[in-house]
Amino acid sequence: MSKDGLTGSEIVLRALVDQGVDTIFGYPGGAVLPIYDALFQQNSIKHVLVRQEGGAVHAAEGYARSTGKVGVVLVTSGPGATNAVTGLTDALMDSVPVVCLTGQVPTHLIGNDAFQEADTTGITRPCTKHNYLVKKMEDLPGVMHEAFHVARSGRPGPVVVDLPKDILQGIGAYQGPEKFSQTKYQPQIKGDLSQIEKAVDAIAKAKRPIFYCGGGVVNAGPRASQLLTEFVRLTGYPCTLTLMGLGAYPASDRQFLGMLGMHGTYEANLAMYNCDVMINIGARFDDRVTGKLDEFSPNSTKIHVDIDPSSINKNVSVDIPIIGDAGHVLEDMIKIWKARQCRPDKDALKDWWSTIEDWRGKNCLAYEPGAKVIKPQQALERLGAAIKGREDVFITTEVGQHQMWAAQFLPFDKPNHWMTSGGLGTMGYGLPAAMGVQVAHPDALVIDVAGEASILMNIQEMSTLAQYRLPVKVFILNNEYMGMVRQWQELLHGGRYSESYMESLPDFVKLAESFHAVGLRATKPDELDDVIGEMLEVDRPVIADIMVDKAENCFPMIPSGAAHNEMLLGPDDQVEKPISEEGMVLV
Amino acid sequence: MTAPVAEERHTISVLVDNEPGVLARVIGLFSGRGYNIESLTVAEVDRGSSLSRITVVTTGTPMVIVQIKAQLSRLVPVRQVNDLTEENPHHIETELALVKIVASGEQRVEALRIADIFNARVDDTTLQSFVFRVAGTSETVDRFIDLMRALGETDIARTGVVAIARGADRT
Ligand SMILES: Cc1cc2nc3c(=O)[nH]c(=O)nc-3n(C[C@H](O)[C@H](O)[C@H](O)COP(=O)(O)OP(=O)(O)OC[C@H]3O[C@@H](n4cnc5c(N)ncnc54)[C@H](O)[C@@H]3O)c2cc1C
Numbered sequence: 001m002s003k004d005g006l007t008g009s010e011i012v013l014r015a016l017v018d019q020g021v022d023t024i025f026g027y028p029g030g031a032v033l034p035i036y037d038a039l040f041q042q043n044s045i046k047h048v049l050v051r052q053e054g055g056a057v058h059a060a061e062g063y064a065r066s067t068g069k070v071g072v073v074l075v076t077s078g079p080g081a082t083n084a085v086t087g088l089t090d091a092l093m094d095s096v097p098v099v100c101l102t103g104q105v106p107t108h109l110i111g112n113d114a115f116q117e118a119d120t121t122g123i124t125r126p127c128t129k130h131n132y133l134v135k136k137m138e139d140l141p142g143v144m145h146e147a148f149h150v151a152r153s154g155r156p157g158p159v160v161v162d163l164p165k166d167i168l169q170g171i172g173a174y175q176g177p178e179k180f181s182q183t184k185y186q187p188q189i190k191g192d193l194s195q196i197e198k199a200v201d202a203i204a205k206a207k208r209p210i211f212y213c214g215g216g217v218v219n220a221g222p223r224a225s226q227l228l229t230e231f232v233r234l235t236g237y238p239c240t241l242t243l244m245g246l247g248a249y250p251a252s253d254r255q256f257l258g259m260l261g262m263h264g265t266y267e268a269n270l271a272m273y274n275c276d277v278m279i280n281i282g283a284r285f286d287d288r289v290t291g292k293l294d295e296f297s298p299n300s301t302k303i304h305v306d307i308d309p310s311s312i313n314k315n316v317s318v319d320i321p322i323i324g325d326a327g328h329v330l331e332d333m334i335k336i337w338k339a340r341q342c343r344p345d346k347d348a349l350k351d352w353w354s355t356i357e358d359w360r361g362k363n364c365l366a367y368e369p370g371a372k373v374i375k376p377q378q379a380l381e382r383l384g385a386a387i388k389g390r391e392d393v394f395i396t397t398e399v400g401q402h403q404m405w406a407a408q409f410l411p412f413d414k415p416n417h418w419m420t421s422g423g424l425g426t427m428g429y430g431l432p433a434a435m436g437v438q439v440a441h442p443d444a445l446v447i448d449v450a451g452e453a454s455i456l457m458n459i460q461e462m463s464t465l466a467q468y469r470l471p472v473k474v475f476i477l478n479n480e481y482m483g484m485v486r487q488w489q490e491l492l493h494g495g496r497y498s499e500s501y502m503e504s505l506p507d508f509v510k511l512a513e514s515f516h517a518v519g520l521r522a523t524k525p526d527e528l529d530d531v532i533g534e535m536l537e538v539d540r541p542v543i544a545d546i547m548v549d550k551a552e553n554c555f556p557m558i559p560s561g562a563a564h565n566e567m568l569l570g571p572d573d574q575v576e577k578p579i580s581e582e583g584m585v586l587v
Numbered sequence: 588m589t590a591p592v593a594e595e596r597h598t599i600s601v602l603v604d605n606e607p608g609v610l611a612r613v614i615g616l617f618s619g620r621g622y623n624i625e626s627l628t629v630a631e632v633d634r635g636s637s638l639s640r641i642t643v644v645t646t647g648t649p650m651v652i653v654q655i656k657a658q659l660s661r662l663v664p665v666r667q668v669n670d671l672t673e674e675n676p677h678h679i680e681t682e683l684a685l686v687k688i689v690a691s692g693e694q695r696v697e698a699l700r701i702a703d704i705f706n707a708r709v710d711d712t713t714l715q716s717f718v719f720r721v722a723g724t725s726e727t728v729d730r731f732i733d734l735m736r737a738l739g740e741t742d743i744a745r746t747g748v749v750a751i752a753r754g755a756d757r758t
Pocket residue numbers: 093094095154155156213214215216217219220221241242243244245259260261262263264281282283284285286288289305306307308311324325326327399400403404421422423424425426484
């Protein structure tokens with residue numbers, strides 16, 4: 001510390017500490033060397049050295065989603081910043097609070113195509129909630145505090161702070177967060193009471209109601225999930241969750257219908273189609289959920305609670321919009337429900353549940369367990385059985401069929417224990433995210449359910465696991481295919497498997513060993529339990545290579561452009577109508 | 588099939604913090620999400636003040652217009668968004684254009700006559716040309732330009748629309 005103040009780097013670190021940061025994920029380079037120097041001389045902040053900047057952002061996402069805190073990333077200018085772009089976009093799509101500090105060339109060189117210069121604020125403008133380029137020393141403390149405020153307030157998201165090297169090396173004065181408490185960014189938290197009353201009215205009068213809830217409930221903190229559970233039980237109504245919402249309502253509960261949407265359950269999707277009142281809390285009517293918009297839940301009164309006004313009436317027009325935080329609104333809903341002594345319509349509800357039970361009776365997730373070949377579903381069911389009853393299990397995934405099967409077959413009873421890339425669908429998310437989770441919860445069991453294609457996208461982070469002794473378990477459902485791509489090609493492109501097979505795969509057992517981890521393999525169903533047992537037993541990083549049926553498809557499936565009541569339940573259920581041209585252009 | 592919903596034209600006034608990148612944010616929002624921009628103007632509201640006003644004229648279905656306003660409001664440096672078309676249907680909207688016309692003889696006389704009708708001012712004259720300054724609604728400016736084009740070679744510079752609500756209420 002110099003006599004006249006602090007260096008920019010010291011100010012950055014002071015601000016991090018004052019914002020409650022104890023861990024950052026990063027990778028050094030010329031432009032951020034001053035920060036690394038300051039890091040070297042302190043003990044309050046732990047730095048986790050990743051192996052690629054993309055990994056740092058996903059790790060911060062895993063850290064953030066599993067703790068509710070802001071995840072922090074530190075990368076250098078130019079390639080460091082551009083490598084972070086995928087992770088930032090991922091965090092934006094899934095509303096994850098992340099602050100990413102990027103180095104920048106000194107202010108007087110900006111615009112000169114200096115070495116490792118990139119227009120970081122320009123590149124990241126559309127993939128961040130907000131970003132800053134600090135050009136004046138005196139702005140630094142304020143920008144740092146505001147960045148955290150913006151990242152975590154309202155609808156959370158990623159924020160970039162671009163830090164020119166001369167600012168990091170300059171001398172300035174630090175100011176604490178209390179100086180900046182009155183920032184201009186103040187999203188609405190409390191919902192409008194008259195709207196909430198209207199909603200409760202509609203909820204009480206419903207004959208075929210459904211709660212459709214999502215990631216917003218998880219974003220609102222664990223108490224919002226408790227309130228949701230309380231309200232759903234109070235009403236006795238069915239509840240379905242999006243991929244991002246899993247855990248916001250206990251999966252083991254009878255009132256839970258499973259996930260909805262493209263690969264959701266028959267009962268959840270038909271209940272959505274046939275309901276008369278839909279109570280959407282913190283879900284954004286994503287196209288993976290709604291299917292064909294014109295035929296989405298055609299006869300229901302729709303209530304939508306969301307903290308972001310731009311999520312409301314974006315894809316689906318709703319009847320009762322409520323802008324506010326899921327937790328606060330649920331609290332008010334419960335209060336009003338109790339004060340008015342609302343009672344659900346018992347007879348109607350009984351009929352509704354009996355219809356739903358018929359749908360449930362279809363047992364849409366059923367599959368034929370293999371005798372010789374492991375079915376991916378079977379592998380996950382065995383894994384689910386092995387971790388049953390454990391409180392401290394966190395699951396992350398990569399992207400593809402395995403991700404959908406994990407969502408369908410693993411039970412999530414608590415929020416913040418399930419991290420997956422939903423909105424962007426980023427292959428390579430799961431391993432670094434698991435790493436971030438494990439850093440935040442050193443004693444927990446953290447499993448990345450992976451595909452053999454996805455895992456190769458950020459496999460370098462195995463080295464980070466070894467360095468920090470993070471005993472993450474990578475559970476690969478190895479079908480030697482980009483299974484999800486192969487499935488679409490089978491169903492929509494006449495079985496022409498263009499470039500979707502995985503050839504020349506590494507030997508994952510040896511790969512694990514070369515990364516100082518334990519490698520295991522199961523090729524037959526009767527080896528599954530032993531491999532899973534050993535994986536959970538060892539206190540080291542593990543790659544378990546589970547060789548599964550290569551041809552298995554993920555069902556149920558609503559083909560793109562189809563409606564909720566046009567679901568395919570299994571391989572025998574052929575696409576009835578040919579997929580429309582409109583459907584074919586959809587992703 | 589449901590009938591296609593008609594597009595509407597809206598003038599939206601956006602008060603923003605005067606900070607670097609704010610215009611890029613607004614423009615990027617429109618291009619990134621595929622919204623239309625018919626015209627966009629921006630300037631500080633007064634010298635030394637920390638606010639600028641961006642006036643955007645856009646078209647879209649009612650649902651898209653609502654989205655545009657919600658998306659604009661979501662930007663951190665945006666302080667206030669006013670849909671003048673909706674909130675203040677008789678708001679004042681004006682545009683300024685500098686219109687250069689190269690013409691001679693009878694065309695030249697006619698150009699002056701029309702300029703007079705439109706209250707356009709002559710900002711520059713040579714023996715071959717005029718530069719007119721015309722102000723009014725976009726339709727007025729359009730009509731003036733069309734008439735000038737019929738009389739000779741033209742060069743046009745337009746400001747785009749600026750707008751403000753009528754009455755004592757401040758936005
Ligand atoms: C291969 C693949 C297949 C998929 N299939 C499915 C599928 O079958 N089913 C499915 O559901 N998804 C599926 N997805 C995921 C899908 O793409 C979307 O990511 C997901 O449906 C969105 O979840 P959500 O609606 O809960 O919204 P999120 O993306 O979690 O957004 C949260 C919403 O809540 C709001 N919010 C945030 N904080 C708060 C708060 N405090 N209070 C209130 N509101 C708040 C936000 O403004 C936002 O509108 C799939 C993804 C992939 C990659």
